[in-house]
Amino acid sequence: MTKMHRVALVGNPNSGKTTLFNALTGASQHVGNWPGVTVEKKEGKIRQSHGTMLVDLPGIYSLSPYTQEERIARDYLISQRPDAVINIIDVSNLERNLYLTTQILEMGIPVVIAANMMDLVEKRGDRFDAAKLSKIFACPVVEISALQEKNIDQLVKVLERQILKPNKSVFSLPLPPEVDHWLSKIEEDIKQGCFQALGEAPYRTLPLRWLSIKAFEQDSLLEDVVDLTKEDMNLLQEVEDLLDDDGQSIISSARYDFLADIFKQIYVKKEPDKISITDKIDKIVTHRFLALPIFIAVMFVVYFISISTIGTLMTDFVNDVVVAEWAQEGSRKLLESIGTSSWLVSLVSDGIIAGVGAVIGFLPQMATLFILLALLEQCGYMARIAFVLDRVFRKFGLSGKSFIPMLIGTGCSVPGIMASRTIEHESDRRMTAISCSFMPCSAKLPIIAFVAGAIFKGAWWFAPLTYFMGIFSVILSGIILKKTKRFSGDPAPFIMELPEYRLPSIKGVVQSVGERLASFIKKAGTIILLSSMAIWFLQTYGWTGQGIAEVEINQSFLAKIGNTLAWLFIPLGFGDWQSTVATFTGLLAKENVMTTFAIIFGVQGDILDLIDESAWSTLSAVTGHYTVITGFSFLAFNLLCAPCFAAIGAMHRELGSASWTLFGVFYQTLYAYSFSLIFYQLASFVSSGVFTLWTGVAIVVLLVWLFLIFRPDPDKKLSGIRSQAALES
Ligand code: GDP
Ligand code: MG
Numbered sequence: 155m156t157k158m159h160r161v162a163l164v165g166n167p168n169s170g171k172t173t174l175f176n177a178l179t180g181a182s183q184h185v186g187n188w189p190g191v192t193v194e195k196k197e198g199k200i201r202q203s204h205g206t207m208l209v210d211l212p213g214i215y216s217l218s219p220y221t222q223e224e225r226i227a228r229d230y231l232i233s234q235r236p237d238a239v240i241n242i243i244d245v246s247n248l249e250r251n252l253y254l255t256t257q258i259l260e261m262g263i264p265v266v267i268a269a270n271m272m273d274l275v276e277k278r279g280d281r282f283d284a285a286k287l288s289k290i291f292a293c294p295v296v297e298i299s300a301l302q303e304k305n306i307d308q309l310v311k312v313l314e315r316q317i318l319k320p321n322k323s324v325f326s327l328p329l330p331p332e333v334d335h336w337l338s339k340i341e342e343d344i345k346q347g348c349f350q351a352l353g354e355a356p357y358r359t360l361p362l363r364w365l366s367i368k369a370f371e372q373d374s375l376l377e378d379v380v381d382l383t384k385e386d387m388n389l390l391q392e393v394e395d396l397l398d399d400d401g402q403s404i405i406s407s408a409r410y411d412f413l414a415d416i417f418k419q420i421y422v423k424k425e426p427d428k429i430s431i432t433d434k435i436d437k438i439v440t441h442r443f444l445a446l447p448i449f450i451a452v453m454f455v456v457y458f459i460s461i462s463t464i465g466t467l468m469t470d471f472v473n474d475v476v477v478a479e480w481a482q483e484g485s486r487k488l489l490e491s492i493g494t495s496s497w498l499v500s501l502v503s504d505g506i507i508a509g510v511g512a513v514i515g516f517l518p519q520m521a522t523l524f525i526l527l528a529l530l531e532q533c534g535y536m537a538r539i540a541f542v543l544d545r546v547f548r549k550f551g552l553s554g555k556s557f558i559p560m561l562i563g564t565g566c567s568v569p570g571i572m573a574s575r576t577i578e579h580e581s582d583r584r585m586t587a588i589s590c591s592f593m594p595c596s597a598k599l600p601i602i603a604f605v606a607g608a609i610f611k612g613a614w615w616f617a618p619l620t621y622f623m624g625i626f627s628v629i630l631s632g633i634i635l636k637k638t639k640r641f642s643g644d645p646a647p648f649i650m651e652l653p654e655y656r657l658p659s660i661k662g663v664v665q666s667v668g669e670r671l672a673s674f675i676k677k678a679g680t681i682i683l684l685s686s687m688a689i690w691f692l693q694t695y696g697w698t699g700q701g702i703a704e705v706e707i708n709q710s711f712l713a714k715i716g717n718t719l720a721w722l723f724i725p726l727g728f729g730d731w732q733s734t735v736a737t738f739t740g741l742l743a744k745e746n747v748m749t750t751f752a753i754i755f756g757v758q759g760d761i762l763d764l765i766d767e768s769a770w771s772t773l774s775a776v777t778g779h780y781t782v783i784t785g786f787s788f789l790a791f792n793l794l795c796a797p798c799f800a801a802i803g804a805m806h807r808e809l810g811s812a813s814w815t816l817f818g819v820f821y822q823t824l825y826a827y828s829f830s831l832i833f834y835q836l837a838s839f840v841s842s843g844v845f846t847l848w849t850g851v852a853i854v855v856l857l858v859w860l861f862l863i864f865r866p867d868p869d870k871k872l873s874g875i876r877s878q879a880a881l882e883s
Pocket of ligand 2: 172173
């Protein structure tokens with residue numbers, strides 16, 4: 155057996171790393187046209203080779219440890235020292251991409267440059283001289299298109315050669331002679347063993363040049379290891395004075411100068427002065443005043459199409475024909491014809507099929523939403539929104555980076571919460587992990603569709619409204635939490651380069667939609683299935699005094715449980731046992747809210763009854779009190795309160811402690827409760843004119859929240875002084 159080789163995939167965000175990773179390993183990781191999608195390090199075997207492992211590192215612009223991603227990538231390269239690196243570059247953005255390349259090459263690890271997006275370059279008619287680049291950098295360059303899987307085999311071949319027989323010549327960045335002189339002296343010192351620790355792992359394998367450059371930059375990584383002498387420091391100071399810049403900037407400008415120079419030699423644009431289509435579109439969609447209205451309009455259209463038009467048409471079909479006629483009726487007949495006992499028929503038909511079917515029925519709406527979101531993400535529009543919202547969020551102490559987890563969270567909160575990992579500031583990261591699940595995830599979609607259809611008569615504006623209610627809640631929480639000690643501090647600057655608009659690839663959309671649908675179906679087959687069976691059992695049986703027996707639903711275990719807890723929700727208007735049980739089962743999975751209703755109301759034959767007005771009459775009749783106001787209050791609470799257990803688990807992982815997680819769940823539930831309470835009580839007061847004790851309580855709660863929102867920031871004075879100082883310096 156040959157030794158297992160490890161290869162790291164390194165490149166800028168959005169350079170096509172994940173696409174290439176998938177092409178090489180056959181995995182199906184999430185691909186998105188914006189930075190920050192790959193959060194975790196992922197590993198896979200390269201299909202085209204014998205036992206080479208590929209590690210997908212987070213996307214980075216440089217190896218200076220400013221951001222968490224950069225630190226992760228750099229630590230990996232230094233301490234794990236892979237056998238080789240595939241440095242993927244986006245050739246249509248060459249200059250910026252090569253910045254990182256120079257830094258990787260300096261580390262002395264064998265590199266193969268994968269020049270990606272060659273299809274775009276060819277389409278534009280530009281010319282890229284790979285041979286010349288290869289000569290300048292003394293490393294192999296393979297032109298590929300990760301998307302079209304072009305030249306991937308060639309890449310692997312070159313990679314294998316590079317692992318077995320790495321070329322010896324090392325790239326060296328041209329630097330001003332004064333700097334060079336200083337570096338040589340340090341290199342000599344290192345060789346003499348002046349900095350003993352540098353002779354040990356993990357530094358031993360790093361080239362002297364790299365170490366000396368880091369010393370010149372006074373890199374934090376070497377702080378504890380290299381103790382420069384007074385003389386060296388003085389000399390360094392002299393060089394800095396002479397070049398009128400600090401060490402780090404001197405090196406980085408040298409890099410830029412060098413790259414600007416070689417760029418001219420290796421890349422020729424066909425139409426150099428053409429304003430790109432991307433710039434033209436961006437003039438409009440990131441416009442100071444138009445950007446937000448456009449975003450709002452886009453999201454309205456997205457939700458309108460998914461919930462009210464195409465999605466519903468398909469949902470009708472799935473419900474009427476597939477679930478009701480084929481599954482429910484079919485299985486009932488089949489089971490009855492083979493003489494199955496009646497309780498089993500009921501379990502299958504009224505429990506499992508009604509319960510699981512109630513959420514499967516919403517699959518077309520979810521799929522439509524996923525497709526539209528994937529299209530927006532892939533073409534590059536969503537990256538603009540993060541940028542546009544940064545302007546808004548910043549006013550409230552949040553950064554645009556918080557939007558990325560929120561957007562991912564519209565699919566499922568779990569990956570959304572995980573994506574908060576890319577936020578540098580700890581307090582911002584925590585805040586985002588806590589508030590991210592306010593966004594309506596796809597599991598909440600059935601509840602939205604239900605309330606929209608049954609209570610708001612399918613009003614076109616209703617579903618989008620819930621999306622903005624989520625964003626509103628995130629912003630509001632930002633304002634409130636930022637003023638507390640735990641979360642204070644200015645948001646980190648948000649730097650994100652806007653990718654070019656691209657036609658979304660069908661493969662990418664299919665992959666992203668498929669991934670989300672698959673996890674939904676898996677959930678339907680496990681948690682929701684089990685919940686359906688449990689709910690069916692609890693609502694069919696009860697305690698009769700002699701034992702457990704089939705009872706009337708109001709005497710069932712489920713009703714008993716619900717009634718014991720229903721008082722909790724009386725102030726919110728839905729203190730009946732049905733809604734109470736539905737809310738609690740939502741903690742297992744939010745889909746369960748609809749599952750519970752479907753089973754309790756014994757939806758026979760037509761689950762669609764649930765999402766039209768007749769359902770509302772059922773609900774009103776059964777519970778005796780449902781109104782439009784109650785319905786919205788119920789929806790708001792269920793959308794905003796603690797997320798499902800899976801998401802709470804993700805929160806726990808990201809927040810890293812039980813007390814933070816408890817705080818998060820408590821905050822979310824308190825927020826949801828206050829929101830519904832204020833809405834329900836005030837709306838009831840306005841519509842009925844009756845002032846009750848609870849109206850008073852709601853007003854007090856409202857005042858408390860208003861205070862929390864508008865009170866002066868205790869930290870403001872400080873940060874004001876800080877930014878003033880920053881301006882002056
Ligand atoms: P990552 O952020 O580096 O992981 O980049 P992704 O793999 O997520 O890709 C970013 C975007 O570039 C996606 O929209 C891809 O479909 C697109 N993309 C990746 N490789 C190519 C390519 O070779 N040609 C073109 N035209 N697009 C590509
Ligand atoms: Mg990626």
